[in-house]
Amino acid sequence: MKSKNLYLATFTTTAVIAIVLLLAAGLPAESASGQPPTTTTEIKIDNFSFGPQTVTVPVGATVTWINHDDIPHTSASTEGLFKSKAMDTEDKFSYTFTKAGTYSYYCTIHPKMTGTVLVK
Amino acid sequence: MPDKKPDLIDQNLQDLNDDGVDRRGFLKCMAWAGTGLVWTMSGGIPVSGAFAKSYGKGAGKAGDFTFVQISDSHIGFNKPANPDVTATLQTAINKINAMPQKPDFIIHTGDLSQLSKPSEFDTLDQALKGASAKQIYFVPGEHDMLSDNGEQFLERYGKGTKGTGWYSFDHKGVHFVGLVNVANLKAGGMGSLGHEQLEWLEDDLHGRSASTPIVLFAHIPLWTIYPDWGWGTDDSEQALSYVKRFGSVTVLNGHIHQIMQKVEGKVSFHTAMSTAFPQPAPGTAPSAGPMKVPAEQLQSVLGVTDVNYLVSGRSLAIVDSPLGSTGA
Numbered sequence: 001m002k003s004k005n006l007y008l009a010t011f012t013t014t015a016v017i018a019i020v021l022l023l024a025a026g027l028p029a030e031s032a033s034g035q036p037p038t039t040t041t042e043i044k045i046d047n048f049s050f051g052p053q054t055v056t057v058p059v060g061a062t063v064t065w066i067n068h069d070d071i072p073h074t075s076a077s078t079e080g081l082f083k084s085k086a087m088d089t090e091d092k093f094s095y096t097f098t099k100a101g102t103y104s105y106y107c108t109i110h111p112k113m114t115g116t117v118l119v120k
Numbered sequence: 121m122p123d124k125k126p127d128l129i130d131q132n133l134q135d136l137n138d139d140g141v142d143r144r145g146f147l148k149c150m151a152w153a154g155t156g157l158v159w160t161m162s163g164g165i166p167v168s169g170a171f172a173k174s175y176g177k178g179a180g181k182a183g184d185f186t187f188v189q190i191s192d193s194h195i196g197f198n199k200p201a202n203p204d205v206t207a208t209l210q211t212a213i214n215k216i217n218a219m220p221q222k223p224d225f226i227i228h229t230g231d232l233s234q235l236s237k238p239s240e241f242d243t244l245d246q247a248l249k250g251a252s253a254k255q256i257y258f259v260p261g262e263h264d265m266l267s268d269n270g271e272q273f274l275e276r277y278g279k280g281t282k283g284t285g286w287y288s289f290d291h292k293g294v295h296f297v298g299l300v301n302v303a304n305l306k307a308g309g310m311g312s313l314g315h316e317q318l319e320w321l322e323d324d325l326h327g328r329s330a331s332t333p334i335v336l337f338a339h340i341p342l343w344t345i346y347p348d349w350g351w352g353t354d355d356s357e358q359a360l361s362y363v364k365r366f367g368s369v370t371v372l373n374g375h376i377h378q379i380m381q382k383v384e385g386k387v388s389f390h391t392a393m394s395t396a397f398p399q400p401a402p403g404t405a406p407s408a409g410p411m412k413v414p415a416e417q418l419q420s421v422l423g424v425t426d427v428n429y430l431v432s433g434r435s436l437a438i439v440d441s442p443l444g445s446t447g448a
Contacts, residue, residue, distance in 0.1 A: 048349070048407035070199045071409050072235055072266070078307045086235055086266040089199070106307035109262045112350040114308050 040064045045073050050115035057097060057119055064094040078104040183431035185292050188216050188223040190424050191374030192394030195244045196234030201397040201410035209247050211443045212395040212424050217252045226253045229374035230261030230339030236272050260285055261339040262302040270303060286317050288324050294429055295328060299338035301353045311340030311353035322362050333368040341373040343382060343389050346402035351376050370436045379440050390438050393423035419444030
C-alpha cells in the first residue's frame with residue numbers, strides 16, 4: 001500500500017541518482033584541445049632590415065615576420081618556396097619550415113633587404 | 121639641407137661623383153631648386169641663367185614645349201611623415217595648373233600608390249582629372265607592383281606598353297622612353313631593367329638621328345646614387361651605352377624623394393621630389409624611408425618639376441619647384 005509504494009519510489013530514485021553519479025565519476029575528464037601551444041620564432045622588420053638577419057630553428061618550426069616599419073615590406077624565399085603579400089605596418093606573415101636546410105629570403109620591394117633561416 | 125654629418129656627405133659625394141660636381145656644386149644645385157634658377161643643357165654644356173628672363177620671352181617658338189614631371193605620390197600612405205598625401209598631391213596639381221605655360225603633358229615617374237590598391241589608383245586618377253594637362257604618362261614604382269607583379273598597374277596604365285610596362289613615344293621631335301626597373305628584382309640587388317627590355321631599348325633607338333633629343337624616364341634612378349639603400353639600377357650601364365651617341369639625353373627618375381642632379385657628357389640626370397613625403401639624404405639616417413619634418417616645412421621638401429624644351433638650343437631646361445614656393 002501507500003507506505004510500501006513510497007518506499008519503492010524513494011529507493012528507485014535514490015538508485016537512479018546513485019547510478020548516474022557513479023557513471024559521471026567514471027567518465028574520463030575532457031581532454032585538453034590539441035597539442036600544447038607551438039612557439040613561433042619572430043623576425044622583426046624595421047628600418048629596412050630583418051632582425052635578427054639570421055635565425056636558427058628546429059625542423060617543423062614556424063617563423064613569423066612582423067613589420068614594424070612605416071613602409072610595406074615582403075618576405076620571399078629566393079627559391080620561390082614562399083612569398084608573403086605586402087605587409088603594411090603591424091602586418092604579419094608566417095611560414096612553417098618542414099625540412100632542414102638553409103633558406104635565403106628577401107624583400108621583393110626592397111631587394112637589398114635579405115635574411116636567412118637555418119633549419120636544423 | 122641640414123648639414124649634420126659633413127664628412128659623410130663629402131665622402132659620399134666623392135664616391136658618387138667622378139664627374140666634377142663637388143659638394144659646393146651640389147649645395148648650389150639645391151639652392152637653385154628652391155629659387156627656380158634654370159640649369160640648362162646647351163649642346164651638353166651646362167649653362168645657368170635666370171629662368172624667367174630666358175624662357176618667358178622666348179616662349180612660343182614653334183616646337184618649344186613644356187611638360188611636367190611628378191613622382192612618388194604614394195596614395196594610401198598615412199603615417200606621421202604626411203597624414204594626407206592626397207592633399208599634397210592636390211597642391212602639386214594646383215601648382216601645375218598655375219604655371220604660365222600650360223604643359224603639353226605630365227610624366228609620373230612611379231610609386232603612384234602605396235600598396236597597389238584599386239582605391240589608391242582611383243583616388244590618384246580622380247585628382248589628376250583636375251590637371252590642366254590631360255595627357256599623362258606613367259611608369260610604375262615598386263609600390264605599384266604589389267598585386268601580382270603589377271597586373272593592377274598594367275590594366276590601368278599599361279595600354280600599348282610591352283613586357284612589364286615599357287614604351288616610347290615622340291613629341292614635337294623629342295623621343296621619350298618609359299622604362300620599368302622595378303619588376304623581378306633580385307635578392308641583394310638594386311633596380312633592374314632585364315635582358316628583354318634592354319634588347320627592346322637598343323632596337324627602339326636604332327637608326328634614330330643622333331640630333332634627336334632623348335628623354336628616358338624610370339622610377340629608380342638609372343645612375344648609382346647609394347647602393348646600400350638600393351638607389352641605383354644594376355644594369356643601367358648597358359641602357360646608357362645605347363644613348364651615348366645622341367647629342368642631348370635627359371634622364372628623369374624618382375624613388376629617392378629628393379632632388380639629385382648629375383651631368384655626364386651629354387647626359388643629364390635628374391631625380392624629382394615626391395608629392396607625398398621626403399626621404400633622408402644618403403647615409404644621414406639608419407635607413408631610407410619616410411622622413412618626418414616639422415609641419416611648416418613639409419611643403420618645402422615636396423615639389424614638381426617643370427621641363428622646358430627649347431628648339432633653338434635643342435635643350436631641355438629643368439626647373440624644380442617646391443610646393444610651398446610661389447611662381448613656377
